[in-house]
Each structure stands twice: as C-alpha cells, then as structure tokens.
Amino acid sequence: xxxxxxxxxxxxxxxxxxxxxxxxxxxxxxxxxxxxxxxxxxxxxxxxxxxxxxxxxxxxxxxxxxxxxxxxxxxxxxxxxxxxxxxxxxxxxxxxxxxxxxxxxxxxxxxxxxxxxxxxxxxxxxxxxxxxxxxxxxxxx
Numbered sequence: 828x829x830x831x832x833x834x835x836x837x838x839x840x841x842x843x844x845x846x847x848x849x850x851x852x853x854x855x856x857x858x859x860x861x862x863x864x865x866x867x868x869x870x871x872x873x874x875x876x877x878x879x880x881x882x883x884x885x886x887x888x889x890x891x892x893x894x895x896x897x898x899x900x901x902x903x904x905x906x907x908x909x910x911x912x913x914x915x916x917x918x919x920x921x922x923x924x925x926x927x928x929x930x931x932x933x934x935x936x937x938x939x940x941x942x943x944x945x946x947x948x949x950x951x952x953x954x955x956x957x958x959x960x961x962x963x964x965x966x967x968x
Contacts, residue, residue, distance in 0.1 A: 830957060837873050843946035846954050865959045883912045885926035 838850040851866040852858055858866070884890045887908040896904060915922075 843942035844951040845948045846951045861959045861963050864962055868962050885930040886912055
C-alpha cells in the first residue's frame with residue numbers, strides 16, 4: 828500500500844490495539860464488509876499459528892513437560908525445538924498425525940475484559956486500516 832510496515836503480533840479483542848499488536852474490530856452490526864473481511868483474515872491467520880504451535884508441541888513433546896527442566900535451560904530448549912522443527916518442516920520430514928493425540932490445543936489464560944481504551948494507540952488504527960485496504964485489494968481468500 829506504499830507504506831513500509833514493521834512486523835506485528837496478532838491479538839484478540841482483549842488486547843489493546845497498538846501499532847505492533849493487531850486485533851480484530853469489535854464485532855457489532857455496524858462493521859463494514861472490509862472490517863468483517865479483516866476480522867475473518869485475522870482469525871484465519873491466528874488458526875494457522877495455533878496449528879503450527881500444535882505441530883511443534885506434538886513433534887517435540889518435551890515441550891509439554893518443560894516443568895522438568897531448569898528455568899535457565901528453558902529458552903535454549905524451546906529455541907532448539909523450534910529450529911529442529913523448522914528443519915523438519917522445510918525438508919518435508921513426515922509428520923505423524925498420531926503425535927497429536929497427546930497434544931490438545933490449550934487455551935492460555937486471557938483477560939476477561941477488553942483492554943481499556945486509554946491503552947490503545949491512535950496510530951495503530953492507521954496500521955489496521957492499511958491492512959484492511961491491503962486485504963481488500965487482494966480479493967477473497
């Protein structure tokens with residue numbers, strides 16, 4: 828869209844809108860088609876991320892038992908699993924669907940209430956609007 832953008836994290840409605848956290852528009856009857864499409868695409872992207880983490884935990888089940896190792900080792904362990912996982916995925920190493928049996932998606936605790944409006948960044952709305960325009964220009968998908 829002619830403006831360089833930095834990387835962003837995907838959040839849900841409970842997170843404050845920041846120029847580095849994209850969150851969906853609040854669901855109500857006043858959303859435009861473009862805003863609905865943005866929310867849909869954000870949800871689809873979020874499900875891809877959830878699936879990637881599910882596959883990571885299934886392939887490297889030591890990540891399900893990280894309480895067995897010291898806190899100093901934990902970042903190195905997670906990083907090693909991520910690197911090995913990406914190597915396996917890049918080289919089409921077969922993924923055994925049976926591995927998923929012990930790794931149900933877990934819902935991490937989230938705040939129950941949306942972040943206060945005072946925490947939101949006005950510049951972030953411009954980023955979200957640019958993303959809406961971009962998704963609209965890409966067509967359906």
